[in-house]
Amino acid sequence: MGLRRVALAAGAALVLAGSGACTEAVGRPSIADATRLVIGVKADQPGLGLRTEDGDFAGFDVDVALYIAEELGVPRSGVEFVGVTSQEREDVLIDGDVDLVLATYSITQLRKTVVAFGGPYYVARQDILVRAGDTTVRSVADLEGKLLCQGAGSNSANRVIEERGVDAVRIERPSYSDCIDLLAEGEVDAVSTDDLILAGYLEAAPESFHLVNAPFTSEKYGVGIAKEDIAGCEAVNRAITRMYQDGTAAWLLRKWFGDSGLDVNTSVPQFEGCT
């Protein structure tokens, strides 16, 4: 009797010890091992992430996402894109609705407290777009007294007016697309935001606008990823390194912004680090 009971107890102890060792590995799996990926991109940003008529997504961010997915071992057929707005980006990552976010997503110290960032895959800079033929604006300082349009929720005009002390007149519209329309119609004098965003609009109507090419801030476009997935973040960084080494990054920048007159930087950006 005693023997059997002791054997039973020993067996139970073994099972307990074994299961104790395994529970630590439970959690969300790393995207480094994923076979399918859901990636959040912008749906309304020409040149970066735009939903096309047949429901697909197209743009620089989309192509970068596909390259990264492939480097992670996920084929085109395993990637599902979903449109995300600027406000949703943190939530969809925290809730696990998407695996990666590439949506003109600037890395900031504040955001880094809730999500992790691979990359940046590009360092955009705040620049100025004016109507073609307007030669009065050559730098930020020349915006003095001009009508400057910014999209709702953006901080770009403040950066000119408050942080640079340039006395421009702020006009606010729901989105940058509306600002671009106003600029085309001559209702405002300038639109100032990330150069890649401006270049995207410019590519759509190259004859109408002119990019000033006087950058004055850095916006580090990162790949948003769940905060605890450090291995995944490191894998994304390796993919981005490859993308610059094999010339794909330079090719994609030319493909999407080549005609805009924007000075693109084709060497790999300084990464933010995953921890």
Next chain:
Amino acid sequence: MKRSTEAPEIADRLATRAADRARRRMGLPPWVGRPGTRGRLWLLSALCLVLTGVLFAVTGSAISRAREGLEVIGRGEGPKVVATADLYFALSDMDAQMANVLLMGSEHSLGDGREYALIRYEQRRAAATDALLHAAQLAAGDPVEEENVRAVMEGMNRYENLVAQARLLNDEAGRPAGEPPDEVVELYRRAGELMRQDILPKAYNLTLDSGATVRSTYEENSAAASVGTALVAAAATALFAALIALQLFLRKRFRRRYNLPLAAATAGVVVLGLGAIGMLEQQAALLRTAKEDGLASVLSLSRAHAISTGMNADQSRWLMDPGRAHTYEQNFLEDAETVLFLVPENGHLPGDLESYTGEVAKAVPDPTAYPGKTLGLLGEEIRPGGVEGREEVQRETLRFYSAYLEADQEMRKLAEEGRIGAAVDAHMSGQDSVEDVFDRYERSLVQLTALHRNTFDTAVAEAEAGLRGWDAALLGSCLGFAALVVLGVRPRLAEYR
């Protein structure tokens, strides 16, 4: 169980003889299938001996795995990663020294003097080459990283070409400080851009990737270590259970209340098991300290140091190249925020250099009482605990950082008033100049890094000491357990002869 236990010997003997005949026909070893008390005794004893062997094997492999992990983190990859962290600093300090040389023009005795700047430039170049060597070793076998190392080497060559030309032209021109000729500014602008936009990012990414290598090694190791510890616990529990079973069996069948050798073996297994588990967990804890409070902090602070050096170079560039002053000032601010990012209580982030400097001054007197959040490479290292004196060094580092920013504001004001000569002086000459305060800030930052490096070394040494002697102790005790088991059951088995 049968009730035949009242007269075990007679029944057993009859059954044993029958079984012996059967076994001889089938050519099986003498104890297989031996029914009755004797067979069970054989079986239990053999089980105890086998489990002793298992305990020896799993504990031995857990110890050797701990030793391997310690070797990689403590002596292999870890120190190499620290060495690559110096790469960024060495490169950006090369650039800062060169900016100083060019800015001095013909006034060779400004600040610490041209000779000093040139010597330091050479030292940094040697350090950068060393660090690249370590990085190449860490990258071996990884084509992506090897390519990165090569790109940094090529970039260094191109950079040196450009600054050599700039220096030559600058020496020929012989202008006073702060007024280098245009072609020198143009050449140095290209060199600086190459350094900032191409070489330094790659160098930084190299360090990050070496850090990633250590992290994954550490994680694989600690996962394997916890499985190892669990196996040791399981093996010790099983042996303990088998020894107890054996003693219960002897007590029931042979009416012996105690069996001293077996009791001693049982106690020994408990001591060895608990001791081994405790030691393995201690190892894991020390390795965690070495990695998190040691290595990770050393890496963050080295990056803060590197980026601060870049800030210092951007001050020289700002003075030298008014055409791009805005860009250099913006770079300076962004770098400063990477080092220390403050989130004031009201959520209004400081947007320009002046308000940032003001906010830092607010946080400095007592960083732990700052009502907002302190983030960034240095900011996140400001935390209580650690070795004695660390908090004091943290506070001092912050104090000098703030003083450095204030000296910077002073210099910028002078330059914006058009007093370029006075601004260059404020930058380079005498006590409380930007360079002087920067030196003090840099020294305390290096001291803080050294404290964490010390934490790393101490934890590694302690872990190594903790492993010492375990191989012999394990072998000795397992042999001892086996001997005690044999000693304990032999007289009982002898009753059957």
